Amino acid sequence: MPAGPQDSFQERKRRLRASFIEQLPDRLRQARELLTTLTTGERQDEPLSQLHLIFHTLKGSGASFGFDAINASAKEAEQILREVLDGDRRLSPHLLTDLRRHVRTLEELKLSVDSAMAADSQPRFALPAQRAEETGSNHRLIYLCDDDTLLAQELSAQLGCFGYEVDPYDSLESMREAVLNRPPAAIIMDVMFPEGGDAGPATIAELNARLEAPIPCLFISVRDDFQARLRAVKAGGHAYCRKPVKAVELAELLDQLTSRGAPDPYHILIVDDDPDVAQFYAMVLESAGMTIRVASEPERVPGILEDFDADLVLMDLYMPKCSGPELARVLRQIPGYLGLPIIYVSSETDARRQFKALQVGADGFLTKPIEPERLVTEVHLRAERMRTLRSLMIRDSLTGLFNHNTILQLLKVAMASCQRSGRLLCLAMIDVDHFKAVNDTHGHPTGDQVLMALGRTLRLRLRESDIVGRYGGEEFAVIMTGLDVDQAKGIMDALRESFAAVTFMADGAEFHCTFSGGLAAFPEYDDPSALIEAADAALYQAKRAGRNRILIAHTNSRQ
Numbered sequence: 001m002p003a004g005p006q007d008s009f010q011e012r013k014r015r016l017r018a019s020f021i022e023q024l025p026d027r028l029r030q031a032r033e034l035l036t037t038l039t040t041g042e043r044q045d046e047p048l049s050q051l052h053l054i055f056h057t058l059k060g061s062g063a064s065f066g067f068d069a070i071n072a073s074a075k076e077a078e079q080i081l082r083e084v085l086d087g088d089r090r091l092s093p094h095l096l097t098d099l100r101r102h103v104r105t106l107e108e109l110k111l112s113v114d115s116a117m118a119a120d121s122q123p124r125f126a127l128p129a130q131r132a133e134e135t136g137s138n139h140r141l142i143y144l145c146d147d148d149t150l151l152a153q154e155l156s157a158q159l160g161c162f163g164y165e166v167d168p169y170d171s172l173e174s175m176r177e178a179v180l181n182r183p184p185a186a187i188i189m190d191v192m193f194p195e196g197g198d199a200g201p202a203t204i205a206e207l208n209a210r211l212e213a214p215i216p217c218l219f220i221s222v223r224d225d226f227q228a229r230l231r232a233v234k235a236g237g238h239a240y241c242r243k244p245v246k247a248v249e250l251a252e253l254l255d256q257l258t259s260r261g262a263p264d265p266y267h268i269l270i271v272d273d274d275p276d277v278a279q280f281y282a283m284v285l286e287s288a289g290m291t292i293r294v295a296s297e298p299e300r301v302p303g304i305l306e307d308f309d310a311d312l313v314l315m316d317l318y319m320p321k322c323s324g325p326e327l328a329r330v331l332r333q334i335p336g337y338l339g340l341p342i343i344y345v346s347s348e349t350d351a352r353r354q355f356k357a358l359q360v361g362a363d364g365f366l367t368k369p370i371e372p373e374r375l376v377t378e379v380h381l382r383a384e385r386m387r388t389l390r391s392l393m394i395r396d397s398l399t400g401l402f403n404h405n406t407i408l409q410l411l412k413v414a415m416a417s418c419q420r421s422g423r424l425l426c427l428a429m430i431d432v433d434h435f436k437a438v439n440d441t442h443g444h445p446t447g448d449q450v451l452m453a454l455g456r457t458l459r460l461r462l463r464e465s466d467i468v469g470r471y472g473g474e475e476f477a478v479i480m481t482g483l484d485v486d487q488a489k490g491i492m493d494a495l496r497e498s499f500a501a502v503t504f505m506a507d508g509a510e511f512h513c514t515f516s517g518g519l520a521a522f523p524e525y526d527d528p529s530a531l532i533e534a535a536d537a538a539l540y541q542a543k544r545a546g547r548n549r550i551l552i553a554h555t556n557s558r559q
């Protein structure tokens, strides 16, 4: 039952319920047939398990779709079958009669369900609200207002090296006018102006009162007293930096204040043999902005996971041929899926059974029926934690770039992909010049600032498709695809010039840093180790040739 995106949530749910009702007689017919094969006194696990699955599914789906009477009757039948399967009860003529009675009750319910659905025009749940932070602007326009004209221009130029478009203003009036004409992504504001000791915060407070939405603002000032800081907070300031300010710190803060573009939606895989229930959960999670894949057959899950980078798997507990815990165990034995969060969604309420299912390495249990709001919250929280953990594993903590192992892994993947598609690929190895001297002269923390600044410059100035990593120490690696080596050199040279223009400050003294780079291209070097070795050799040549330059590696035949 494909539903177009234009369909309302309610309409889609109505169709799923209709489909459930349509399939009900078939399911009950199967139950009846299985009942005829059962004879009292004997253990017949196969038909009993099948019957149990039918009632279990009806119980869960009935609850999910709001058919309380179906849920109640199926629940009783399921309980009987569970006890017989566990050996706690014998299948007596009396129990068989009971089971037949439940099937009959369910068959009769069908009519009342039809009429109940017609009367039920309102959904039983509220649509989860779209998360506010997932919408927003992404532009990098910043206004900087300081009556020290030189400082305003200097700082604006430096922030430009971090990928920001900064307009400097030396008067409150000119900035006020600019904000009202074209609101920026954020404002950097001095505190003291000729108009008064806290004229900066006063202007921001006045502007925010006039604007529909306040503009993120960070204050810079020579003042460090509590009153100045309090005034800035009351004006809505998000950060306060004492002068002299470091461009790299401001860039860091601006990144936090302005990066409000929609994040990559969470990828959720739903495994449920009941397509209506799976579609229902998919619908709820999609409406909260998540990307969903559905698998009705457990054996398809490993294949799907290969090309669907799932943040979390929502899994049914009872499925024919392969149960949820069995599937969880299969996944845990595949390298790469050891940490993948697996959450069961089931109407199983028996704590002992839930615990047993969790023991195979699953991360949680959601009991049906589950309110859409709660489903979204639970999935969101767990997927978010997964992303954070994964990020810690693959990123370098100082620069936020991919770490050594990850960049090697990504290089292999990118080269294999370029091999298939025939695209070009270039690897640049970059190393800060005389970095030891930076540490020795200004101290290790200042050295760290330089590495952070270089990391930022690379991340913000390169394309989204370029892969940037910290290869180790003061060495960085950049993977660029779809470019020839001369184009890549042009880009790296522009970055080199930008970085050389950044002014660093330590103990009141200014200094600048440069970097050298070596470039090697695929397919000229068609193996990851050879490519890295060639780029490294070119970097070494660049150092020997005087530093602050990019050299290209060529195979012997071309040298």
Ligand SMILES: Nc1nc2c(ncn2[C@@H]2O[C@H](COP(=O)(O)OP(=O)(O)OP(=O)(O)O)[C@@H](O)[C@H]2O)c(=O)[nH]1
Pocket (backbone or CB within 6 Å): 398, 431, 432, 433, 434, 435, 436, 437, 439, 443, 444, 445, 446, 447, 448, 451, 472, 473, 474, 543, 547
């Ligand atoms: N601050 C800081 N320094 C680091 C870090 N990792 C490595 N280093 C330092 O980076 C310096 C690298 O120095 P060298 O390899 O001798 O080279 P260099 O001084 O950069 O000179 P050239 O590469 O020849 O231009 C060493 O002093 C390391 O201690 C880090 O995370 N933070």
